[in-house]
Structure formats: C-alpha cells, structure tokens
Amino acid sequence: MAIIFLESKDNAKIKHLRGLIELNSARKKHQQTVLEGTHLCLAWLQQQKKIFSLFTTEQALENPELQQVFKLHQGHIFVISEVLYKDLSTLGTTLPCLAIIDLPQNPVQIDFTQDTLILENVQDPGNVGTLLRSAAAANIKQIICTQGSASLWSPRVLRAGMGAHFSLVCFENIQLKDILPQFKIPVFVTSSHRSTSLYSKDLTQACVWILGNEGQGASNYALEHAEAVAIPQPGGQESLNVAIAGSICFFEMVRQRQ
CATH class of the missing domain: 3.40.1280.10 (SPOUT methyltransferase, trefoil knot domain)
Incomplete structure (x- = not known):
C-alpha cells in the first residue's frame, strides 16, 4: 500500500473522481461510482469487495476509523488537500474518505417469483x-x-x-x-x-x-x-x-x- 500525494485539481485522477461524483453519464461510461464515508467503505470491503482508488486528506491519515479502512484496502491511498476534499465532498463535515468502486454486475434476468x-x-x-x-x-x-x-x-x-x-x-x-x-x-x-x-x-x-x-x-x-x-x-x-x-x-x- 502506497500513499501518494496529489496537489492539482487538474490531475487526471481528480478529474475522474469528480466526474463520477457529479455525472451519471460518467458512472455509466466507466461502470464505476463513489462511496463516501468510512461506514460505506467498510461495509463494502467487509464483503471481500475491492476499492479501486481511495482518497483522503493528510490530517485524517491517522484517524482510527480510517485506519480500519486501510487495513482492508489493498490499493493505493491518494492524499489531497482539505480545500479540494471539501470541494469534492457531497457530505459536508465528515471524516475525509472517498472511494472509487466498480459497479456490481447483476444477473441478467429478473426473478418474477420473489419479493x-x-x-x-x-x-x-x-x-x-x-x-x-x-x-x-x-x-x-x-x-x-x-x-x-x-x-x-x-x-x-x-x-x-x-x-x-x-x-x-x-x-x-x-x-x-x-x-x-x-x-x-x-x-x-x-x-x-x-x-x-x-x-x-x-x-x-x-x-x-x-x-x-x-x-x-x-x-x-x-x-x-x-x-x-x-x-x-x-x-x-x-x-x-x-x-x-x-x-x-x-x-x-x-x-x-x-
């Protein structure tokens, strides 16, 4: 697991993250979406599912809740500024944690016999x-x-x-x-x-x-x-x-x- 600092809002990874947050068309194109907050990220990871990219801030790196996410996450951690995180976040005041995941692939057929x-x-x-x-x-x-x-x-x-x-x-x-x-x-x-x-x-x-x-x-x-x-x-x-x-x-x- 590597910690990588991203400083520019024009970085390709930041642009990709922003597009997934703001645009349904981007989510459809890339078949990805964004989880925000440690609760959702832990719920996802605890089902043995993978996070594609994880974003946080330097101030939050040592937070115990975020450390739980890090233990289950196998990929890189991208660190951005507090100002940029607040610009991207849809939650407002929360522990900085944004994760890109691949959309689940569901069965093709609807079951017409179940609730x-x-x-x-x-x-x-x-x-x-x-x-x-x-x-x-x-x-x-x-x-x-x-x-x-x-x-x-x-x-x-x-x-x-x-x-x-x-x-x-x-x-x-x-x-x-x-x-x-x-x-x-x-x-x-x-x-x-x-x-x-x-x-x-x-x-x-x-x-x-x-x-x-x-x-x-x-x-x-x-x-x-x-x-x-x-x-x-x-x-x-x-x-x-x-x-x-x-x-x-x-x-x-x-x-x-x-």
Missing part, C-alpha cells in the same frame, strides 16, 4: 436510498427502477442507503409494461386515493410493491395493472412521504410473516 420493490419515477435520492435500506431490512432482495427514478448508484443514493445496496440485486431503466405481466405473484401499488386498506391484504406470500413519484404518485398503467392499497391516515393528511409509505408496507408484510 420485489419497483420504484416508478421516484426522483429524490434520499427517498430512494431510504427505500432500499427499508427493503433490505425487510428481506426484499430485488429492486427494479423505471426510467426517471434517481440513479441507484449515485453517491447521494448510496449515502442514504447506508450500505443496503450491497445485499440487493438492482435493475434500472426498466419499463413497467415489459415486466408487470410476467410476475407470477400479487402486485400491489400504493395510492392514497384508494379505499382498500393495506391491512386487509394477505401478505404472507411473496409479492411486489410499486411505489410512485413523490408528487404525481403511481402511473395510470401501474394502477390499472396492480392492486391498489392505501395506508389508513386517521389524522387526515393528504398523503405520506413515499419512503415512509413504502416502509410501512414492507414491515406490515414482515409482521404478517412472523
């Missing part, structure tokens, strides 16, 4: 990451995103997911009409405008959850080709945040299966 979460045009990275974290906790292993949803492997979604990605099989840019007819299990879609209560459904067997856009909700196609359920809200609010709604659905499913 699945479908995100239909869910755009907020925080909501997407939170939903993945809740899905993983509820033992939903397959995630499908339609076009228009936030990029699952963007640094912001990864941060919100807190490592949930690493135990999931994820598919992106999928058309609902191409997959819904193929599921051999019940498909539910959440809608605050439907009267059928979530709690009246039998969720003891494998099923699919469709969660729609934060503002517009699920599409007409989803509502026409899935069973719409609502979460009772005796307090009278118009709707719930999509990540909260999804989490309630997942853990009602878990409760019924206990």
